[in-house]
Amino acid sequence: MECITAASVITYVSKIELDSAKLYEQWGKLHGQLRDSFEAFAKVNKKNEQRVKRAYYSVVSDALETGFCFKDLRADIVIPEFSKGASVSEVLNLAVSLERQIQDFYVKAANSSRALLPDVPRQMDKVAQERAKRIEQLQVMAPANL
Amino acid sequence: MEFGRVKNFIDGEWVESEAKETWPIRNPALDIVIGEVPMSTDAEVDAAIRSARAAFPEWRRTPPVSRARYLHRLVQLLEERFEEMSVVQTKEHGKTIDESRGETRRGIENCEVAAGIPSLMMGESLQDIASGIDEYVIREPLGVCACIPPFNFPFMVPLWFLPYAIATGNTFVIKPSPNDPISQVKLHELIEETGIPEGVVNIVHGGAKAAERLMKHEDVKGVTFVGSTPIARIVYRACGETGKRVIAQGGAKNFLVVMPDADVDFTVASMMTSFYGNAGQRCLSGANAIIVGKDNAFYKRFIEGFVEAARKIKVGNGLEQGIQMGPLQSKDKKERVVGYIEKGVAEGAKLALDGRKIRLEGNLPHTCFLNPSVFVDVGQQMTIAREEIFGPVACIMRADHMDQAIDMIHASPFGNAASIYTANGGWAREFEFKVQAGNIGINIGIVAPMAFFPFSGMKDSFFGITHGQGKDAVRFFTETKVVIRRWY
Numbered sequence: 001m002e003c004i005t006a007a008s009v010i011t012y013v014s015k016i017e018l019d020s021a022k023l024y025e026q027w028g029k030l031h032g033q034l035r036d037s038f039e040a041f042a043k044v045n046k047k048n049e050q051r052v053k054r055a056y057y058s059v060v061s062d063a064l065e066t067g068f069c070f071k072d073l074r075a076d077i078v079i080p081e082f083s084k085g086a087s088v089s090e091v092l093n094l095a096v097s098l099e100r101q102i103q104d105f106y107v108k109a110a111n112s113s114r115a116l117l118p119d120v121p122r123q124m125d126k127v128a129q130e131r132a133k134r135i136e137q138l139q140v141m142a143p144a145n146l
Numbered sequence: 147m148e149f150g151r152v153k154n155f156i157d158g159e160w161v162e163s164e165a166k167e168t169w170p171i172r173n174p175a176l177d178i179v180i181g182e183v184p185m186s187t188d189a190e191v192d193a194a195i196r197s198a199r200a201a202f203p204e205w206r207r208t209p210p211v212s213r214a215r216y217l218h219r220l221v222q223l224l225e226e227r228f229e230e231m232s233v234v235q236t237k238e239h240g241k242t243i244d245e246s247r248g249e250t251r252r253g254i255e256n257c258e259v260a261a262g263i264p265s266l267m268m269g270e271s272l273q274d275i276a277s278g279i280d281e282y283v284i285r286e287p288l289g290v291c292a293c294i295p296p297f298n299f300p301f302m303v304p305l306w307f308l309p310y311a312i313a314t315g316n317t318f319v320i321k322p323s324p325n326d327p328i329s330q331v332k333l334h335e336l337i338e339e340t341g342i343p344e345g346v347v348n349i350v351h352g353g354a355k356a357a358e359r360l361m362k363h364e365d366v367k368g369v370t371f372v373g374s375t376p377i378a379r380i381v382y383r384a385c386g387e388t389g390k391r392v393i394a395q396g397g398a399k400n401f402l403v404v405m406p407d408a409d410v411d412f413t414v415a416s417m418m419t420s421f422y423g424n425a426g427q428r429c430l431s432g433a434n435a436i437i438v439g440k441d442n443a444f445y446k447r448f449i450e451g452f453v454e455a456a457r458k459i460k461v462g463n464g465l466e467q468g469i470q471m472g473p474l475q476s477k478d479k480k481e482r483v484v485g486y487i488e489k490g491v492a493e494g495a496k497l498a499l500d501g502r503k504i505r506l507e508g509n510l511p512h513t514c515f516l517n518p519s520v521f522v523d524v525g526q527q528m529t530i531a532r533e534e535i536f537g538p539v540a541c542i543m544r545a546d547h548m549d550q551a552i553d554m555i556h557a558s559p560f561g562n563a564a565s566i567y568t569a570n571g572g573w574a575r576e577f578e579f580k581v582q583a584g585n586i587g588i589n590i591g592i593v594a595p596m597a598f599f600p601f602s603g604m605k606d607s608f609f610g611i612t613h614g615q616g617k618d619a620v621r622f623f624t625e626t627k628v629v630i631r632r633w634y
Binding site (some may be wrong): 003007056071 | 245247468471
């Protein structure tokens with residue numbers, strides 16, 4: 001699905017952040033050694049959902065191009081199914097792959113809308129930067145390093 | 147009917163009108179009746195005015211800081227019900243949910259600004275205008291004020307006025323548009339929830355007859371109107387004859403000038419909102435785009451980009467998150483726009499995109515829908531270039547240089563808004579300096595002033611002196627009293 005309007009992007013961001021937060025919580029419960037980090041990720045995801053939404057709801061206005069502000073943006077992030085049988089390294093691989101997709105979505109969204117809806121891309125840039133750090137963190141968490 | 151028959155709100159009570167005549171309130175996207183609005187009787191209009199008049203002395207004595215607290219509470223309630231208020235607008239008007247949220251936000255911003263009334267309403271003073279004598283100015287409310295808003299922003303436009311009117315100590319009567327009055331009913335339910343005293347705000351539903359009664363009633367001291375230019379003239383004249391203050395905002399025909407150095411991609415995206423946002427039903431919508439310069443390649447590139455972007459616009463039920471343009475507000479309004487498209491074709495403009503060929507997202511009745519239309523090679527004398535269409539129709543014209551474009555703008559009797567797209571600060575400044583329009587955009591397609599600035603307008607787009615919103619609204623709703631004081 002292609003996202004063009006601000007309403008559709010915000011709804012999608014909300015879903016992605018909350019669904020992935022839930023997944024981190026489930027993974028954290030599954031593997032004790034991941035719990036602290038993954039619970040922290042889930043908390044940040046929920047905060048991000050609020051931050052992006054707040055940016056949108058506090059600037060949304062007819063002077064901004066909310067109906068036309070995103071371009072070439074596909075809502076096709078695949079959130080993996082939770083599986084109780086996944087090992088630590090499988091979970092970490094799935095998490096890295098998910099985070100790369102989410103980061104990519106935020107970067108594309110921010111770039112396509114920078115001139116038209118400035119406050120929202122600014123928040124998206126921040127989240128994308130956080131996601132880049134999270135990917136590094138996840139890579140360091142490989143079983144050998146835990 | 148989802149919303150039933152709407153009631154009047156008079157003297158703090160929701161009362162059923164005794165009127166026999168009613169209008170259906172329709173959801174234009176689904177083409178279904180969602181409510182019914184009574185054409186209130188003269189006696190009911192008078193009762194609303196009487197209620198406001200009775201509430202005035204006590205409300206005037208309520209300190210500004212206390213009056214402001216009702217607005218603070220209203221802001222809280224509106225934030226809590228933000229989505230509910232926005233959805234109602236989409237249902238009764240047809241605009242997209244993004245547009246309704248924008249409208250809700252702008253309405254709230256006006257309440258926030260008016261809540262600063264203790265500062266905004268301060269007078270002036272000078273000690274020792276002569277030795278031992280001081281002079282000062284006090285701002286006093288007028289009394290009962292009335293509001294006659296349009297259908298195109300059923301929630302927001304009344305809030306250009308209402309918060310300032312009551313914050314300054316006036317009492318208020320509103321007659322919402324009979325096309326989409328539910329937003330105002332919902333707003334007033336929240337105002338009631340703030341605990342505001344009975345009679346300070348009142349709603350009386352109706353059509354032209356109720357509006358006329360408000361305009362001519364001797365107890366109404368100020369009237370605000372937003373609508374078409376012919377009706378704005380009538381309101382201005384009627385209020386003048388009865389000695390009332392008036393803000394009468396009329397129609398528009400807004401020009402967007404594209405200079406040869408403009409970024410085509412950015413400009414086209416911005417113009418889509420301007421021409422097709424709210425299905426073109428706003429007084430700040432782009433109507434005529436003038437492409438400046440003799441560069442045919444630039445002109446061609448712009449037209450191709452514009453037509454392609456307009457063709458891609460997703461039209462449908464505004465409640466769907468991905469929809470970019472909703473229906474016209476009613477079948478009549480659609481037919482009026484179709485009439486203009488036919489006239490444009492008959493007068494020889496080239497219809498590069500015909501919005502009469504309906505393509506919708508989802509299975510919806512076509513009753514009120516049009517897709518975007520684009521006319522190119524439009525002549526300045528053509529009807530579509532001169533008259534307000536109030537629909538999703540873009541007219542694209544050419545000018546050799548900026549001064550010629552400005553002359554074309556000035557040939558229009560309207561002066562609501564005008565925009566320029568350019569990277570050149572010199573051109574932008576010249577444009578800002580020369581163009582006679584109340585709201586000027588520089589790389590902005592919808593020049594909608596924020597709540598702390600006046601919503602301006604010139605020529606046939608505005609009749610009055612001060613405008614809605616911000617300090618202008620405070621000036622409108624207050625009389626200045628000068629006091630010169632000496633003590634023995």
